[in-house]
Amino acid sequence: MFHHVVLMEFTADADQRFLEQVEAYSERIRRSAPNLLRYVFGRNVASRSGGFPYGIVSSFVSAADHDAYQTSATHQEMKAYLTPYIARIVVCEMDEDQS
Amino acid sequence: MFHHVVLMEFTADADQRFLEQVEAYSERIRRSAPNLLRYVFGRNVASRSGGFPYGIVSSFVSAADHDAYQTSATHQEMKAYLTPYIARIVVCEMDEDQS
Numbered sequence: 001m002f003h004h005v006v007l008m009e010f011t012a013d014a015d016q017r018f019l020e021q022v023e024a025y026s027e028r029i030r031r032s033a034p035n036l037l038r039y040v041f042g043r044n045v046a047s048r049s050g051g052f053p054y055g056i057v058s059s060f061v062s063a064a065d066h067d068a069y070q071t072s073a074t075h076q077e078m079k080a081y082l083t084p085y086i087a088r089i090v091v092c093e094m095d096e097d098q099s
Numbered sequence: 100m101f102h103h104v105v106l107m108e109f110t111a112d113a114d115q116r117f118l119e120q121v122e123a124y125s126e127r128i129r130r131s132a133p134n135l136l137r138y139v140f141g142r143n144v145a146s147r148s149g150g151f152p153y154g155i156v157s158s159f160v161s162a163a164d165h166d167a168y169q170t171s172a173t174h175q176e177m178k179a180y181l182t183p184y185i186a187r188i189v190v191c192e193m194d195e196d197q198s
């Protein structure tokens with residue numbers, strides 16, 4: 001299993017409509033990505049959030065499935081939409097098959 | 100479901116023996132924490148890791164189960180062992196029941 005977790009701080013331009021659009025992209029990914037086990041976008045409620053108020057928590061059957069997601073048309077479109085709104089980002093990826 | 104993800108950078112004192120000890124604590128938590136769905140400690144293999152080379156990816160049935168884990172004797176012991184080795188830490192927590 002491969003885990004892909006993204007912590008994000010958005011720019012001041014990120015309003016409610018933006019958040020709804022990210023959720024809509026997340027739903028499209030949940031419906032289309034092969035061997036996707038979980039894909040959740042939401043508020044980072046941790047007290048030690050490091051100033052990253054939003055996150056994506058996702059899991060795939062394998063690293064290859066995560067690679068396919070990264071290059072998929074839906075994710076590329078989501079990334080193009082998101083990028084201008086991302087002030088800071090940090091990522092945690094863990095491959096259970098390699099650890 | 101409640102997701103608790105920790106990104107960590109350890110101090111120079113963190114050697115192989117230390118990493119094995121953290122894994123041993125993780126195994127104790129996997130065997131004892133009620134309603135724990137996943138608890139993985141390992142290398143953060145993300146290219147955008149933000150200088151956090153290690154992580155813990157965990158999921159609980161509910162936020163209350165995560166709260167119980169945080170205050171459990173095993174986690175308190177693990178935390179006391181880990182804390183002196185933690186140079187930087189950032190946490191992502193997401194409560195699917197609240198989003």
